[in-house]
Amino acid sequence: MAGRRSANGKPRMAEIAALAGVSKPTVSKVMNGQPGVAAATRERVERVIAESGYVRHGAARALSAGRAGSVNLVVKEVDNAYFAEIIRGVEATLERAGLSMVLTATHDEARRHRRWMARVVEHGTDGAILVLPDEHFAQLEGLRRQGIPVALVDDRGESPPGAPSVGATNFAGGFAATEHLLSLGHRRIAVVGGPPYKSTRARVAGYRTALQEAGVPPNPLLEKPGRFVAETGYEAARALLRGPEPPTAIFAGNDLQAMGVYRALYEAGLRAPEDVSVVGFDDLPLARLLTPALTTVRQPVREMGALATRMLLRIIAGETLESTRVELATSLVVRESSAPPS
Amino acid sequence: MAGRRSANGKPRMAEIAALAGVSKPTVSKVMNGQPGVAAATRERVERVIAESGYVRHGAARALSAGRAGSVNLVVKEVDNAYFAEIIRGVEATLERAGLSMVLTATHDEARRHRRWMARVVEHGTDGAILVLPDEHFAQLEGLRRQGIPVALVDDRGESPPGAPSVGATNFAGGFAATEHLLSLGHRRIAVVGGPPYKSTRARVAGYRTALQEAGVPPNPLLEKPGRFVAETGYEAARALLRGPEPPTAIFAGNDLQAMGVYRALYEAGLRAPEDVSVVGFDDLPLARLLTPALTTVRQPVREMGALATRMLLRIIAGETLESTRVELATSLVVRESSAPPS
DNA sequence: CGGGATAAGGAAACCGGTTTCGGCAGGTGG
């Protein structure tokens, strides 16, 4: 009985076929835009589909066609503007390709690696995009051994061979930020670092190089460690401001840290940029909303997500990528938080 | 040949069965923890599974078992702290339940409704969570007619019957914020509204009621419309500050608008809270990071997402919910941006 | 007008699990 509905009441392809007076394969061909169907037949089937509001059963499609129709995006945290921007870029690109996005958060807990990896694999996605992966090489390799194509965003520079990765020109960004402060006349420029990613180190390296080229001797007291959260920017700035020779400018490792720096200044009764200039990194949407609006190094985060997605889609499609590592350009965005020292 | 691998090289259940010297159904029972397997057999199968790193094929599982193992979360935008918090709450709850989260963004484009609805249905999720749905009743009804359980977060108050919805006590929040400002001695208190959601109107209603109870006559000039983006808070505040009788306090419709208010104050050379007190709504993570830290009405956004998810899971499990509408309590969080008028 | 090429469409196999149902072995009670 082709006209019978499935248990949950959703119409099945066989029913559509019966209504249109054709067979299942013909309906399938119509829905997938494949040739081999007469124009009149095609139109008739399409009308029946439209009228009945028929939607294919995803799982069945995935099973028989071998594609899941979804890509898994793995981030550390969801509630973080940086990751949100990447999610946005990935989402937009997948949407255009007609794929769904499955979001997995690792919460940065090493012991959960196996869990989410199993989840990713079991959900049966067509590929995975990992952002700032902390995972060891071996675990990534495990994903790929399961036959799941992988693309990386802002990785630590240990990508397994064959997995494309998208980053930004962090060195150039750190250099530009520092050069900007130097050109304003600053000499005592502090920097707040981030976690030991390759990208973070490159930013600090750019900072050091810019100082060196300007003939400013390096000062270890002005280099503070941190993580990519506001608190560490706050702590670092507090320590710096209380130090023997407080800086006239602070280059924060990212925009969130810069917010922490703002807070430290606020509590100390100081103002940016009058007393201390502040420069961030990332140019998250909130950077321009802060008061004063934050001078920062723009990292095309959304585009990085979009590009990684496009690369992944090409791998899934079976194409071979010419370059497996791409770095998008950073650019300095001068706003209100930087000015010549008083 | 049970030992043969599938085209993509992933081991299949038949292979595992062969390795363990049992049949497919037995492996299936073991993996699903079903009875009818001797302890010794179970252990043997489990060892083989562990050793081979076998992971079930999600699509096949979804097809035959009738459950997809994923829930679709539909939001307007991904790169918005409010939605990010909800995503976080949903993600955590689903993760605990062993389900995957599929994220769909509507981008608030009415003409795309059919598109994402089709995507949601076709991906074959077990249920959907809609946040701040703009959709018409009929379209929501369409989703449910497809047999997809739905839960709503912060809806406009037109939920179709049977779909649970989670909100917050917006009226009480608006009331508390205004009462706080009144108790500080403010009388000229402005409010910036949001889009015409039920929840937004309730906030303004709370504001009006608080003023009324305090014997402060309503002043239409102090009520500005807006949307939930920083720009409208900025515009509204600018207009208010330039008006004939500028307010001594501004109650922004949400935290993003409050950032816009901050900017307007900054550009006017005014400070919060010395010149103008500012109160927000939501208590997004960034509220406490701003300078001055924002006094705001806390809305348990993450919990709202988590609760909606739990309700959805119960519907999926076939349970009947006793109450279909839940409102979580808001609470005033006093920080630095509010003080007595000077 | 006959034979080969081409296009349209359908029957059946298949994807990889889950579920149903029946068989068989071993234990128990009469």
Add this chain to the structure above:
DNA sequence: CCACCTGCCGAAACCGGTTTCCTTATCCCG
């Protein structure tokens, strides 16, 4: 010693599409 029950396990059907392959109808040209 036999009938009956229980627990363990596997053969086969099934989920709802896609793909392969073959049949049939139509067309074209010598």
